[in-house]
Amino acid sequence: MKKFLIVLSVLILVGISATPTKAYSQYYTIDFTIKDILGFPIPGATIEVVGTSISVTSDFWGEATLRIQPAYWNENLKVRISMIGFKTVEYSYNDLVGKTHIDVKLEDEIPLFLKIYQKFIQLFK
Numbered sequence: 001m002k003k004f005l006i007v008l009s010v011l012i013l014v015g016i017s018a019t020p021t022k023a024y025s026q027y028y029t030i031d032f033t034i035k036d037i038l039g040f041p042i043p044g045a046t047i048e049v050v051g052t053s054i055s056v057t058s059d060f061w062g063e064a065t066l067r068i069q070p071a072y073w074n075e076n077l078k079v080r081i082s083m084i085g086f087k088t089v090e091y092s093y094n095d096l097v098g099k100t101h102i103d104v105k106l107e108d109e110i111p112l113f114l115k116i117y118q119k120f121i122q123l124f125k
Helices: 002-018 112-123
Strands: 028-036 046-049 055-057 063-068 078-082 089-092 101-106
Touching (some): 028 078, 055 063, 089 101
Antiparallel strands (some): 046 055, 046 078, 078 089
């Protein structure tokens, strides 16, 4: 009987330690892919929950995963995506509800044709 209780205790302890914590699974997770208007990935773009310290940065392929705590998941939620040289994009709570992945296209601050024109002018200076 004593061996049975020891085995049962070990099984219960192993079962408890193998159970994932609910704290991690309660986060709302959204994957982002950030690209420019030509479809090239933008590494280093900042994705932040406005008004909080929650933010992530896109990797070399322009991908990032944002985990939002339930306390911030409400109608006041705004997510801002920004990068130097690109226009900032903002998503509201209604834009994010029910989505697990968002493809973001960031537009240049200076339109592409102006950049080409500037380079063209520099050639003839």
